[in-house]
Amino acid sequence: METTTTLADDTGKCPVISIIMPVYNSALYLSQALDSVLAQTFHDFELLVIDDGSTDDSRLIINTYCQQDARITLLQCRHRGLIDTLNDGFSLARGKYLARLDSDDLAVPSWLAKIVDFMNSHDEIGICGANVQTFDARRNLWVLHYPTEHEAIRCHLLFNSVISNGNVFLRRSVVQQFQLYFDKNYPHAEDYELWVRASKLTTLANIPLVLTRVRLHDKQVSSLFSSIQHEGSLRISHRQLAELGLEVTAHELELHAAVIGYTVARTSTLTMMTECEVWLQRILQANESAQLYQPTVLREVVSMQWMHYCARMARLGMGAWQIYQHSSLSNSVLPKQVKLFIRCLLRRG
Numbered sequence: 277m278e279t280t281t282t283l284a285d286d287t288g289k290c291p292v293i294s295i296i297m298p299v300y301n302s303a304l305y306l307s308q309a310l311d312s313v314l315a316q317t318f319h320d321f322e323l324l325v326i327d328d329g330s331t332d333d334s335r336l337i338i339n340t341y342c343q344q345d346a347r348i349t350l351l352q353c354r355h356r357g358l359i360d361t362l363n364d365g366f367s368l369a370r371g372k373y374l375a376r377l378d379s380d381d382l383a384v385p386s387w388l389a390k391i392v393d394f395m396n397s398h399d400e401i402g403i404c405g406a407n408v409q410t411f412d413a414r415r416n417l418w419v420l421h422y423p424t425e426h427e428a429i430r431c432h433l434l435f436n437s438v439i440s441n442g443n444v445f446l447r448r449s450v451v452q453q454f455q456l457y458f459d460k461n462y463p464h465a466e467d468y469e470l471w472v473r474a475s476k477l478t479t480l481a482n483i484p485l486v487l488t489r490v491r492l493h494d495k496q497v498s499s500l501f502s503s504i505q506h507e508g509s510l511r512i513s514h515r516q517l518a519e520l521g522l523e524v525t526a527h528e529l530e531l532h533a534a535v536i537g538y539t540v541a542r543t544s545t546l547t548m549m550t551e552c553e554v555w556l557q558r559i560l561q562a563n564e565s566a567q568l569y570q571p572t573v574l575r576e577v578v579s580m581q582w583m584h585y586c587a588r589m590a591r592l593g594m595g596a597w598q599i600y601q602h603s604s605l606s607n608s609v610l611p612k613q614v615k616l617f618i619r620c621l622l623r624r625g
Contacts, residue, residue, distance in 0.1 A: 291347070293321040293388055294369030294448070295377055298361040302379035303333040305491060309379050310341050310348075318388035321375075323348045324365050329355030334379075359458045359466050366446075366457060374446045381442045382489040391445045394483055402450035402478025403471070405439040406487035417492065422482040423577075427570050429471075429480045431577040434516050434559070434569075435536050436509065437468035439480065443488035450478050465508030472512055506538045520562040531555040535585045546595045549586070553603050556582055575605075583608045587616055591625030 295313060299306065313323055325338050325348060338350045351364070366374060373395060377383055387406075395401055410417040422438045423429050432438040444467075450456065454477045458466040474480065510533055517524050517532070524532075531552050533539050556578050563569050582605040589596045597620035600606050608616075619625070 290370040290372070291320050291322045292371055292392060293318070293373045293375050293445075294365075294371030295321055295323045295375045295388075296362060296365030296369060297323060297325045297377050297379055298328060298358055298365070299325055299330060299334050299338065299379045300328040300355070300358075300361075301330045301332045301334060303330075303337060305380040306334055306337050307341075309377065309381060309383075310337075312383040312385075313377065314341075314345060315385050316383065316388045317385050318392055321347060321388060322369075322371060324351060324368060325349065325379075326351045326353070326361045326365050328353060328357070328361045357463070359460050359463065362466075363457045366451060369448060372448060374448050374451060376441060376444050377488070378442050378490075380491045380493070382491070383443070384487045384489070387443060387487040390483060390485060390487055391443075394481075395445060395447065398479075398481070400479045401481045402447050403439065403474055404445045404481045404483065406443050406483040406485055408440050408442060409486045409489045410492055411489055412492045416489075419486055420490075421484070424482045424484050426475070426479045426481060427573045428577065429482065430475050431569050431574045433468075433472050433475060434513060434574075434577075435532075435581055437465075437471055439467070439471050439482065440488065440490070441467035442490050447478075450474075454478070462508045462512065464505040465512060468509055469512050472516060506533070509536075510538070517559070517562075520559065520566045520568060522558065522562050528555055528558075535581055537584070537588060544589055544592070546592055546599065549589055549592070549596060549599050552585060553582065553599065553605060556605060579605050579607050582606065583612060583616070587619060588625050590616065590619035591623050592620075593623050594620055596620050 297309065327335050327338060327350060335352065342348045342350050373392065375388065391404055391406065395404055405422060407422055408420045410420065422440065423432055429438055446456065456470060456474050459469050462469040471480065510529060513532055514524055514529060530539070532555065534544060534548065535552050535556065560575060560578060563571060563574055582603065586596060586600040597617055600616060
């Protein structure tokens with residue numbers, strides 16, 4: 277691997293934060309991402325930009341920024357993929373904290389300052405994320421709100437990743453102690469797998485603030501590799517369900533995928549809705565014996581997943597509403613129930 281600058285300054289002083297930015301043919305958005313880092317109100321950081329064998333102008337853009345700011349280091353390598361790139365960044369980083377920003381996303385100016393302040397005040401936290409604002413070429417879209425407390429995060433991880441890989445902080449001492457590197461057996465779901473593994477070893481948290489803006493476009497991983505990502509994510513869910521003592525059949529895994537939203541809603545039926553409700557009840561029952569999760573927190577998370585699933589099934593009409601209404605999992609607040617009723621009435625899934 278080649279570098280354009282040294283990995284230590286003249287004093288040998290290590291920065292507080294090492295930001296790892298993987299790059300592969302990112303010329304279109306790269307300058308905006310780099311500018312958002314340089315606009316941070318917290319200045320004690322190094323930015324490791326790892327070019328994974330780009331064939332566009334990415335390298336030229338990074339070199340220009342390296343000449344302007346000594347905190348930026350370009351690391352060049354042949355194309356090996358995101359997981360190797362990230363693990364290289366983790367190994368070479370010198371900061372107390374490791375931070376991640378994608379080369380097509382934007383950091384809010386207070387991103388570093390807010391999370392550093394939080395983690396400095398909470399020594400037990402090993403990994404910390406924050407909410408994100410999604411946007412496309414025309415406008416801001418929706419805000420992704422993530423659970424803030426460790427136990428709620430653990431419960432949500434039974435279904436999907438709830439720590440954004442686009443703004444996450446990791447305490448480097450924890451990464452080194454537990455060897456928390458990305459697993460190549462889970463391509464395009466490597467972050468989800470790492471959070472699940474880490475949740476058993478350290479405390480996870482999210483700050484309830486929007487600290488990065490995530491760009492949606494047709495070249496991002498979730499668009500190009502959605503089927504591979506979903507397959508890997510289901511393997512991760514399956515692993516956790518087995519730890520609960522559940523012997524999951526292929527059909528039950530399909531039900532789990534349906535609840536998460538991996539399957540196409542238009543192929544679902546009222547019978548499948550009923551089966552999904554029974555499956556979620558099985559998860560709660562399994563935890564009563566295994567006691568891996570706090571029962572009240574898990575029930576709240578499962579009820580939330582059930583509500584989201586039923587909202588996607590609203591296209592099935594009032595039959596979907598009746599199934600929702602008669603389930604013991606249905607404990608959403610009244611405004612959400614009214615909204616679901618109207619969607620079912622109008623068959624808007």
